[in-house]
Every structure is written in structure tokens, then in C-alpha cells.
Amino acid sequence: MLVTAERKFSINKKQWLLMGGLALFNLFYAILLFWLLGDDSPMLGLVQIAMIALISALSFSIFYRFNKREIEMRKAFEELSTNDKLTGLSTRTKFAQTIGKYLENSRKTQPFALILLDIDRFKEVNTSLGYAAADDLLKAFSKRLVHFADHRSDCARLSSNEFALLIRYDGSGETLQARMQALLTDLYHPFSSEGRSIELSLSGGVSLYPDDSQSAPCLMQYAHFALQRAKQQGHNRIFCYEEGADEKLHDLQLLSQDMDRALKNDEFKLFFQPQFSFSTGEQVGFEALIRWDHPERGLISPADFIPIAEQNGFIIPLSEFALMEACKAATSWVNPLRVAVNLSPIQMQHVDVADLAERALQETGLEPSRLELEVTESLFIDMSDQAASTLKRLQDIGVTIALDDFGTGYSGLNYLSNFPFDKLKIDRSFVKDLSHDKGAMAIISAVIGMAQSLDMRITAEGIDNKEVLEILKLAGCHEAQGFLLGKPRDIALLPGVEMGLPAQKEAA
Ligand code: C2E
Ligand code: MG
Ligand code: MG
Numbered sequence: 001m002l003v004t005a006e007r008k009f010s011i012n013k014k015q016w017l018l019m020g021g022l023a024l025f026n027l028f029y030a031i032l033l034f035w036l037l038g039d040d041s042p043m044l045g046l047v048q049i050a051m052i053a054l055i056s057a058l059s060f061s062i063f064y065r066f067n068k069r070e071i072e073m074r075k076a077f078e079e080l081s082t083n084d085k086l087t088g089l090s091t092r093t094k095f096a097q098t099i100g101k102y103l104e105n106s107r108k109t110q111p112f113a114l115i116l117l118d119i120d121r122f123k124e125v126n127t128s129l130g131y132a133a134a135d136d137l138l139k140a141f142s143k144r145l146v147h148f149a150d151h152r153s154d155c156a157r158l159s160s161n162e163f164a165l166l167i168r169y170d171g172s173g174e175t176l177q178a179r180m181q182a183l184l185t186d187l188y189h190p191f192s193s194e195g196r197s198i199e200l201s202l203s204g205g206v207s208l209y210p211d212d213s214q215s216a217p218c219l220m221q222y223a224h225f226a227l228q229r230a231k232q233q234g235h236n237r238i239f240c241y242e243e244g245a246d247e248k249l250h251d252l253q254l255l256s257q258d259m260d261r262a263l264k265n266d267e268f269k270l271f272f273q274p275q276f277s278f279s280t281g282e283q284v285g286f287e288a289l290i291r292w293d294h295p296e297r298g299l300i301s302p303a304d305f306i307p308i309a310e311q312n313g314f315i316i317p318l319s320e321f322a323l324m325e326a327c328k329a330a331t332s333w334v335n336p337l338r339v340a341v342n343l344s345p346i347q348m349q350h351v352d353v354a355d356l357a358e359r360a361l362q363e364t365g366l367e368p369s370r371l372e373l374e375v376t377e378s379l380f381i382d383m384s385d386q387a388a389s390t391l392k393r394l395q396d397i398g399v400t401i402a403l404d405d406f407g408t409g410y411s412g413l414n415y416l417s418n419f420p421f422d423k424l425k426i427d428r429s430f431v432k433d434l435s436h437d438k439g440a441m442a443i444i445s446a447v448i449g450m451a452q453s454l455d456m457r458i459t460a461e462g463i464d465n466k467e468v469l470e471i472l473k474l475a476g477c478h479e480a481q482g483f484l485l486g487k488p489r490d491i492a493l494l495p496g497v498e499m500g501l502p503a504q505k506e507a508a
Pocket of ligand 3: 425427461
């Protein structure tokens with residue numbers, strides 16, 4: 001609800017009480033004078049009137065000052081709650097009111113689109129430009145948005161890097177597409193900051209009135225679903241709300257409320273996928289991969305629930321569970337194989353993972369050298385120094401650190417020379433195209449050369465055919481993981497541990 005300031009002079013409850021108190025005091029004072037001086041004093045009437053007038057003037061000036069201060073405070077509060085201080089755009093509160101007005105008018109007039117836009121990797125922009133220049137960039141971005149809106153109040157800054165815009169159109173898909181195209185062309189046009197040219201990456205979600213919904217909260221939620229889908233599919237894209245696709249996302253959001261219960265009910269399970277050495281052909285370890293065995297939905301993939309757990313904070317107890325269970329399982333294996341556990345960047349922001357791992361090792365009795373922790377590149381965008389020191393402490397106690405999904409992150413490569421990873425895991429997206437894509441081969445050769453020069457080992461993940469397995473072996477990869485060699489499985493179903501590189505032997 002929008003707070004509106006009462007600009008005229010007004011008296012509130014507290015002030016009425018104060019004023020009543022002062023009036024009582026005046027009365028009491030008059031009675032006191034009357035009692036002290038008696039009614040025969042000639043001065044009594046005058047003195048009484050003068051004193052009462054003085055006290056009344058004093059009271060009025062107190063009320064006035066109180067009231068003035070309150071009006072000023074309310075004005076400032078209104079300013080803050082309706083307009084973003086940095087960009088001057090509407091805040092979330094005012095924007096909600098604007099949508100409401102649009103809906104009232106649109107019943108009689110025309111359709112409109114609600115567009116949510118996120119500047120991707122804004123933390124990275126902040127870090128590389130510095131806060132002052134990043135602020136200027138946000139102001140310039142806002143100006144371009146306003147240029148496309150009918151009114152300034154149709155544009156909002158919803159959070160640090162999240163913006164919203166309402167665009168009226170005539171209901172035809174072509175018109176909307178043309179307007180969106182013009183908007184995006186303008187927003188993608190490089191910004192200049194201190195002599196540098198900055199190109200922004202944007203993710204967006206769009207919902208339409210009246211096609212998608214006629215209610216403001218629904219339109220907002222649908223645009224948000226579409227935005228989430230754009231982010232999940234790799235950022236830097238704008239999606240319109242699609243009932244089927246976004247309902248799935250919505251459905252997954254429902255899981256969010258169910259996670260605590262599921263952990264208590266032992267519904268989370270670790271599956272283990274084998275990893276093999278190229279040189280010996282023998283199994284060297286397992287990667288622990290979590291699953292949710294939901295009573296109604298069956299097995300849910302971590303790709304579906306980990307992003308939700310990262311949003312709602314559940315990733316912290318979940319990761320602790322995964323680490324403890326993985327270490328415990330590894331101690332029960334016949335062969336002293338290594339166990340690799342995935343860490344989430346969100347978990348690392350909130351928990352001292354080095355302490356957690358030490359505790360897991362102590363409680364389970366697993367040798368530190370048998371534990372490998374997998375982190376992703378995104379960790380180094382948000383918290384490079386802190387992450388690096390935590391990971392270094394882990395290496396000091398003998399735990400190895402692998403960089404997972406290498407090649408899919410956003411960062412430059414400079415963090416590779418700043419942190420001595422023990423291993424790089426080349427992402428499946430490069431591996432799967434290897435047999436027919438020369439570009440993928442060139443990337444893999446370059447990565448292998450670079451890792452060798454930095455003294456890092458290399459695992460190729462996602463190997464699902466023999467041809468690719470052979471290519472990677474010849475290219476000099478150290479370890480292999482993929483469906484061809486073994487799918488992730490419930491360890492309880494494994495009689496012992498697998499040994500040997502079966503598919504490679506078969507292929508030979
Ligand atoms: P990841 O760590 O990169 O794990 C490898 C993923 O690739 C696994 O998917 C695995 O089943 C899949 N994979 C392996 N070989 C092949 C192949 O040959 N073909 C295909 N198509 N897929 C293959 P999964 O188990 O669905 O896990 C997805 C992601 O979820 C993991 O990617 C990891 O980022 C995350 N994850 C899984 N368990 C945990 C966990 O305990 N904690 C955290 N923070 N993340 C986890
Ligand atoms: Mg992994
Ligand atoms: Mg991976």
C-alpha cells in the first residue's frame with residue numbers, strides 16, 4: 001500500500017493528549033492562583049489571563065513544531081517509498097500502484113506488457129567498475145528505460161539490478177515485438193563508463209494484460225516466472241510467460257516448502273557415479289550426487305531442487321547432510337576410493353566449509369586425502385578472497401579441490417592462476433560434441449595444455465560414447481566420468497565397489 005503524506009496542518013492522537021494535558025495544567029494553574037490570592041486581589045483577573053495566554057501560546061508553538069517535524073518526516077518517507085533514490089524511478093510500492101491504475105484504465109482501453117529486466121552478473125559489474133561508476137551505469141540504464149515509457153512512473157527499480165517497465169500496445173503481437181526489439185536494441189547498446197565501453201547482459205520476463213492475467217499480483221508473478229526461466233536457461237535472454245513451462249517452475253517452487261520435512265523423513269539420498277583413471281583403467285573414486293526421493297513425485301533431479309534450495313537457504317542443511325553422508329559411505333567401501341562432494345557457492349557464503357569438512361572427517365574417520373570437494377567458477381565472481389582462503393585451508397589438511405563444470409562459468413581465467421586447484425573437470429557440454437565439433441576439440445586441447453602448465457589434473461565428465469572416450473584419452477585427460485562408464489547409482493544397491501574401466505576395456 002502506498003503511504004501518502006498528510007501535507008496540511010493536522011493534529012494526531014498523541015498531540016491531542018498533550019494538548020489536553022496542557023489545558024488541564026492551565027485550569028489547575030488558574031485554580032491555584034485563585035486559591036492563593038483570593039478574589040479580592042485587583043490584579044488577579046489580569047495576571048490569570050496573561051499567564052493562561054502565555055501557556056497557551058507556548059502549547060501552540062510546541063504543537064506546531066511537533067506537527068511540522070512530523071510532516072517533514074512523512075514527506076521524506078513518502079519520497080523514499082515511492083522513488084528510488086539513485087535513479088529516481090518508482091519503487092516496488094509505487095510500481096504496484098501504477099499497475100493498479102493501468103488495470104483500472106485498461107478495462108476500458110488497451111492491453112499492456114509488464115516487463116521485468118535483470119542486469120546479469122551485476123556483482124561482477126560492481127567489482128570491475130567500482131561502486132561510483134556502477135551507480136552511474138544504473139542511472140544511464142534507467143534513463144534509457146524512461147525513454148521507452150509513456151510516463152516516468154511506468155518504470156521501476158525493484159532491487160539493485162532488477163528493473164520493471166510497463167508498455168501499452170494495441171494488442172497485436174507484431175507491435176509488441178517491434179517495441180520490445182527497439183527497447184532491447186537501445187538497452188544492449190554499449191554504455192560508456194570512464195572511457196570504457198560496457199555491454200550489459202540482460203535477462204527478462206514478460207507477462208501480458210489481458211492475455212495472461214487481469215490481476216496485478218498474477219501479472220507480476222508470471223513475469224517473474226518467465227524471468228526465472230530465462231535465467232535458468234543461461235541468462236541473457238528475454239522470455240514471455242508460457243503457461244506450461246512456467247507452471248513447471250511454479251510447481252517446483254511448491255517444493256520449497258516441503259524440504260525441511262523431506263530431510264527429516266530421510267527422503268534425500270546420495271547416488272554415486274564412478275570415476276576412472278585413463279592411465280591405469282581402474283576406478284579411482286565416486287562423485288556423490290544428491291537425489292530427492294519424493295513420496296508422490298518419485299526421484300527429483302538436483303538440477304530442479306538445488307536452485308530452489310539455494311534461494312530459500314535450505315542448501316545449508318542439505319549440503320551438510322550430503323557431506324556427512326558421503327564421508328560416512330566412503331568409510332564403508334571395500335577399497336579406499338576417493339569421494340567427491342559438490343559444494344554450493346551459496347553454502348560457502350554462509351558457512352565455514354573448512355570447519356564443516358574437518359568435522360565430517362573427524363566424525364566419520366575418513367582420511368582427508370580421500371575427500372575431494374567440487375566448486376564452480378561462479379564462486380569466484382562473488383567472493384574470491386574469502387573462498388580462496390577457505391579452500392586453501394582445506395588443501396592444507398589434505399582435501400583436494402576440483403573446479404567443476406569448467407568452461408561454463410562467466411569469469412575470466414585469471415582466478416585459475418590465483419588459486420591452485422588440484423583438478424579441473426571439463427564440462428559435459430564440451431565433451432558431448434567432441435567427435436563431430438572441431439571447435440570443442442580445440443577448446444579441450446587448449447584447456448588440457450593450460451591445466452598441465454598449472455600442474456592441475458583433468459577429469460572429463462559426461463562421457464557417453466566410446467569415440468569420445470578414446471579422443472579424451474589421446475588428448476591427455478587424466479580421469480573419466482560418464483554414463484558410458486557408470487551412471488549415478490544408489491550406493492545401497494551396489495554390492496561392493498566397481499573396479500576397472502569396463503567400457504574402455506571393451507573398446508580396446
Ligand atoms: P555436476 O556436479 O556437474 O554432476 C554431473 C552431472 O552430470 C550429474 O547430474 C550426472 O548425473 C550427470 N552426468 C554424468 N555423466 C553423464 C553423461 O554421460 N551424460 C549425461 N547426460 N549426464 C551425465 P545430476 O546428478 O543430475 O546433478 C546435476 C548437478 O546438481 C550436479 O552437476 C551438481 O552441480 C548438482 N548437485 C548434485 N548433487 C549435489 C550436492 O550434493 N550438492 C550440491 N551443491 N550440488 C549438487
Ligand atoms: Mg560435480
Ligand atoms: Mg559438473
